[in-house]
Amino acid sequence: MAEGNWTRVSEFILMSFSSLPSEIQSLLFLIFLIIYLVTLLGNSLIILVALADPMLHSPMYFFLRNLSFIEIGFNLVIVPKMLGTLIAQDTTISFLGCATQMYFFFFFGVFECFLLATMAYDRYVAICNPLHYPVIMNPKTWAKLAVASWFPGIPMATVQTTWLFSFPFCGTKVNHFFCDSPPVLRLVCADTALFEIYAIVGTILVVMIPCLLILCSYTCIIAAILKIPSAKGKHKAFSTCSSHLLVVSLFYVSLSLIYFHPKSNNSPESKKVLSLSYTVMTPILNPIIYSLRNNEVKNALVHLPFPLPISSSPFSSRSASLFPSTRSIHLTTNNSVSFLFMTE
Numbered sequence: 001m002a003e004g005n006w007t008r009v010s011e012f013i014l015m016s017f018s019s020l021p022s023e024i025q026s027l028l029f030l031i032f033l034i035i036y037l038v039t040l041l042g043n044s045l046i047i048l049v050a051l052a053d054p055m056l057h058s059p060m061y062f063f064l065r066n067l068s069f070i071e072i073g074f075n076l077v078i079v080p081k082m083l084g085t086l087i088a089q090d091t092t093i094s095f096l097g098c099a100t101q102m103y104f105f106f107f108f109g110v111f112e113c114f115l116l117a118t119m120a121y122d123r124y125v126a127i128c129n130p131l132h133y134p135v136i137m138n139p140k141t142w143a144k145l146a147v148a149s150w151f152p153g154i155p156m157a158t159v160q161t162t163w164l165f166s167f168p169f170c171g172t173k174v175n176h177f178f179c180d181s182p183p184v185l186r187l188v189c190a191d192t193a194l195f196e197i198y199a200i201v202g203t204i205l206v207v208m209i210p211c212l213l214i215l216c217s218y219t220c221i222i223a224a225i226l227k228i229p230s231a232k233g234k235h236k237a238f239s240t241c242s243s244h245l246l247v248v249s250l251f252y253v254s255l256s257l258i259y260f261h262p263k264s265n266n267s268p269e270s271k272k273v274l275s276l277s278y279t280v281m282t283p284i285l286n287p288i289i290y291s292l293r294n295n296e297v298k299n300a301l302v303h304l305p306f307p308l309p310i311s312s313s314p315f316s317s318r319s320a321s322l323f324p325s326t327r328s329i330h331l332t333t334n335n336s337v338s339f340l341f342m343t344e
Helices: 022-052 059-087 095-128 130-136 139-150 153-164 181-185 193-225 231-259 268-292 295-302 326-338
Strands: 011-014 092-094
Touching: 011 095, 022 059, 022 268, 022 295, 059 095, 059 139, 059 268, 092 095, 095 130, 095 139, 095 153, 095 181, 095 193, 095 231, 153 181, 153 193, 181 193, 181 231, 181 268, 193 231, 231 268
Parallel strands: none
Antiparallel strands: 011 092
16 A cells, blocks of 8 residues: 555454345354354364374374364454454454454464375375384374474464554554454555565465475375275275365465455455355364264264363373384374275
């Protein structure tokens, strides 16, 4: 935006879905509230079950616990405020609150991009190199891959949020249902060319590189599946692969369309719909696609012991050993391979 008169901003106004009739907003509130509660419940159950059942102490479920934590974080950061704008018309958000929301949104978003690539690598090793899988994917490797997925989100979120909120603002009305970078950037009354270059480069690094890694992993996986002699086995494997790729594509494509051109002239309403795909839809789809269709998770849910261990955390590998026994190696390999061959 060109330089102009600017004022010190203490709060922003989220326009959300204010252009819609109140009846539609009330309906959206009910729909998003149900999705929000189901998402929190589903992802929380994935974390608890994966911690409680020793059969699920494998790399696949370790990464799924991390993914479920991300989806819970995404929802807690975005959805409660969106629900408030729909039902109570509570559209104001403080300057600090807006910056905080944007920071954690970027943090969880970058984390998910790299974690999805890590999960694709885990499946690649399990399917294409199963004999060496227990050696390659040992607990130390789990931890390193998790940290490698966590870490990029901190500098990316810190730099982008701090830089953007250091600009002077000429307006306070954010035409979105949360404080996302593109709609906030449109309120800036200063030269943002350098920031936009940074945003595009950041998008390439954070979105396209993990996406290419996922595509490479799935290319190798599909090549391995084609060697399966059983037609039924191929059908089950391709069915599951297509489900995973659908969720990944929904997440990455929508991110790319929004962040490759932060100041694009696409309608704000279309951007809101795209944003809903990765802030509301993928968090509820992930438990269904990645876990709830898995018979191992269903059995663990039925036999879930109570109370759950208090000392457990969503990111601990708990009782896993650096040198698992032959039995644990067999179980670990089967768990991971079954991820692509799970039945409905």
